[in-house]
Amino acid sequence: MTDQELAIKIRGLKKTYGAEGASSAKVALKGVDLSIPRGSIFGLLGPNGAGKSTTINIIAGIVDKTEGSVEVWGFDIDKDVRNAKANIGIVPQEINFDVYFTPFEILELYAGYYGIPKAERRSDEILRAMRLEDQRDAYTRFLSGGMKRRLLVGKAMVHNPPILVLDEPTAGVDVELRQHIWQYVRELNNKGVTVVLTTHYLEEAEELCDEIAIINHGELVICEKTPKLLKQLDEKMVVIHPVKPIDEIPQDLKALGAKLNDEGAMVIHFSPSTITVGEILKKVSATDIEIADLKTEESDLEDIFLQLTKSKEV
Numbered sequence: 001m002t003d004q005e006l007a008i009k010i011r012g013l014k015k016t017y018g019a020e021g022a023s024s025a026k027v028a029l030k031g032v033d034l035s036i037p038r039g040s041i042f043g044l045l046g047p048n049g050a051g052k053s054t055t056i057n058i059i060a061g062i063v064d065k066t067e068g069s070v071e072v073w074g075f076d077i078d079k080d081v082r083n084a085k086a087n088i089g090i091v092p093q094e095i096n097f098d099v100y101f102t103p104f105e106i107l108e109l110y111a112g113y114y115g116i117p118k119a120e121r122r123s124d125e126i127l128r129a130m131r132l133e134d135q136r137d138a139y140t141r142f143l144s145g146g147m148k149r150r151l152l153v154g155k156a157m158v159h160n161p162p163i164l165v166l167d168e169p170t171a172g173v174d175v176e177l178r179q180h181i182w183q184y185v186r187e188l189n190n191k192g193v194t195v196v197l198t199t200h201y202l203e204e205a206e207e208l209c210d211e212i213a214i215i216n217h218g219e220l221v222i223c224e225k226t227p228k229l230l231k232q233l234d235e236k237m238v239v240i241h242p243v244k245p246i247d248e249i250p251q252d253l254k255a256l257g258a259k260l261n262d263e264g265a266m267v268i269h270f271s272p273s274t275i276t277v278g279e280i281l282k283k284v285s286a287t288d289i290e291i292a293d294l295k296t297e298e299s300d301l302e303d304i305f306l307q308l309t310k311s312k313e314v
């Protein structure tokens with residue numbers, strides 16, 4: 001993929017938060033590379049503390065990086081701050097607007113901040129898109145949690161950026177609002193907006209994203225197109241030690257992709273969603289191979305995944 005096709009390009013990104021008071025220095029990112037294609041919905045998936053917010057806060061220019069380079073829509077965040085910021089809208093994890101303004105005032109304020117002339121502002125259009133037109137002139141502090149979250153998204157879209165970044169957009173929201181946010185993300189993407197979202201819900205990344213990067217402990221674990229990633233996560237392995245050495249793998253087992261390893265054991269990789277261990281064993285017992293010992297192993301990735309899904313409850 002050429003650089004012109006990338007919305008965001010990250011190379012060798014490192015971040016260490018400095019020691020402060022009683023807390024020692026904290027390494028949050030250990031050298032992350034990411035290439036986020038234009039037009040995609042890209043998911044940054046990982047458990048709490050993985051470094052997701054740090055990554056996107058660096059992209060947004062909210063947190064200073066320690067090392068590495070970041071380009072937003074082709075603009076280096078160090079060399080061309082203005083253009084980098086103009087091309088991205090960030091929806092932070094925490095609500096960060098002054099609740100004594102009305103939604104309309106907040107959008108106007110930000111439009112002013114971005115230097116958008118009055119005639120070109122889209123505050124009412126954004127409020128409609130966010131289904132907040134009825135709350136246009138209400139004090140923001142009286143809005144429900146869901147409405148505040150939608151206003152945050154609206155605020156990030158004020159300057160019509162080609163990239164929208166959402167940090168845990170559905171953490172702690174109810175099912176109905178989650179569906180609503182997902183729908184809106186899809187709508188924006190259909191209009192051509194590149195969406196980057198962080199999440200610790202596998203289900204969310206699976207549902208929405210074209211491509212998923214998993215990070216853990218400040219390191220990139222894997223980055224793949226969603227269907228390919230899911231396929232890999234589904235993989236298991238069975239190792240069969242035979243009583244007598246196997247000269248040649250029977251055709252039926254060859255068809256399953258069975259191979260002999262250095263120890264003369266037969267190794268079969270399989271997807272639990274397509275075939276069970278029981279079914280594999282049936283095929284083995286139909287041959288003249290006698291089983292001395294057998295074990296199944298999950299791929300490392302699946303372990304990581306298990307960890308990730310466990311942290312769902314956190």
Ligand SMILES: Nc1ncnc2c1ncn2[C@@H]1O[C@H](COP(=O)(O)OP(=O)(O)O)[C@@H](O)[C@H]1O
Pocket residue numbers: 017018026027028046047048049050051052053054055
């Ligand atoms: N301002 C900060 N000062 C010190 N450490 C921080 C700060 N922000 C985040 N961290 C640490 O950096 C690591 C990554 O955090 P974060 O990027 O917020 O992860 P995530 O968003 O994936 O949950 C965590 O260990 C966290 O405690």
Ligand SMILES: [Mg+2]
Pocket residue numbers: 052053054093167168
């Ligand atoms: Mg976070």
